[in-house]
Amino acid sequence: MDQNEFIKTYFNLLTEHLIKHGYDGNELIKAVMTGTFAMINNDSGKSNEDIFWETFSSLVDTDEKLVKTFEKFYEEVFDQVEKVTSKDEDVVKIIKILKEKGYTLALATNPLFPQIATFKRIRWAGLNPNDFKLVTTYENSYHCKPNLKYYQDILETLNKKPDECLMIGNDIGEDMIINKLGVKSFLLTNFLINNVNENVDNYQNGDYKKLLELVNEFENLNEGA
Structure with missing residues (x-):
């Protein structure tokens, strides 16, 4: 699998999904990236999941609706990324x-x-x-x-x-x-x-x-x- 193509397709689909649900896609993607870097550097004793959401929530207002929007992405949209995998x-x-x-x-x-x-x-x-x-x-x-x-x-x-x-x-x-x-x-x-x-x-x-x-x-x- 071409990792660069995977990442590009993933973020494009996620951005479109967030915009479709009324969010500022670019703002949230920046928060996702910051949360991702926080996980990469995680040495806190907390899970990567906890570190991601703590970081993400410190940058944007994160309510249950937004969390559900991310969950829906993985449930219903993420499968489209398969086209760039092998x-x-x-x-x-x-x-x-x-x-x-x-x-x-x-x-x-x-x-x-x-x-x-x-x-x-x-x-x-x-x-x-x-x-x-x-x-x-x-x-x-x-x-x-x-x-x-x-x-x-x-x-x-x-x-x-x-x-x-x-x-x-x-x-x-x-x-x-x-x-x-x-x-x-x-x-x-x-x-x-x-x-x-x-x-x-x-x-x-x-x-x-x-x-x-x-x-x-x-x-x-x-x-x-």
């Missing part, structure tokens, strides 16, 4: 193989969205939220990428040690930073994000097909269980 059968195969081999799966997506939006994005990819023991959303997360505490929270939630895990991601700056905790990684070159201009060969890397070959070689944890 589904890859290799990804579906990878998740299926890992589940069959008994691995614990977590979807460590940057928790800037509510659960309803993140779960829809999972389904657009041909997957099921139940495929994962943990899906990070703004409701259940207290930090964001690239804060290492975000990854530490996941390890604690899953009760896993760093050397028991593999991080698969396409963003060098936000995903590969997990190596600092002792977690191994695989850098996906599909839709690669390299804002830090780092050499991709510093990491084990490849496209979906190479990752599929890799997981096919993984040990089956269910054998002998």
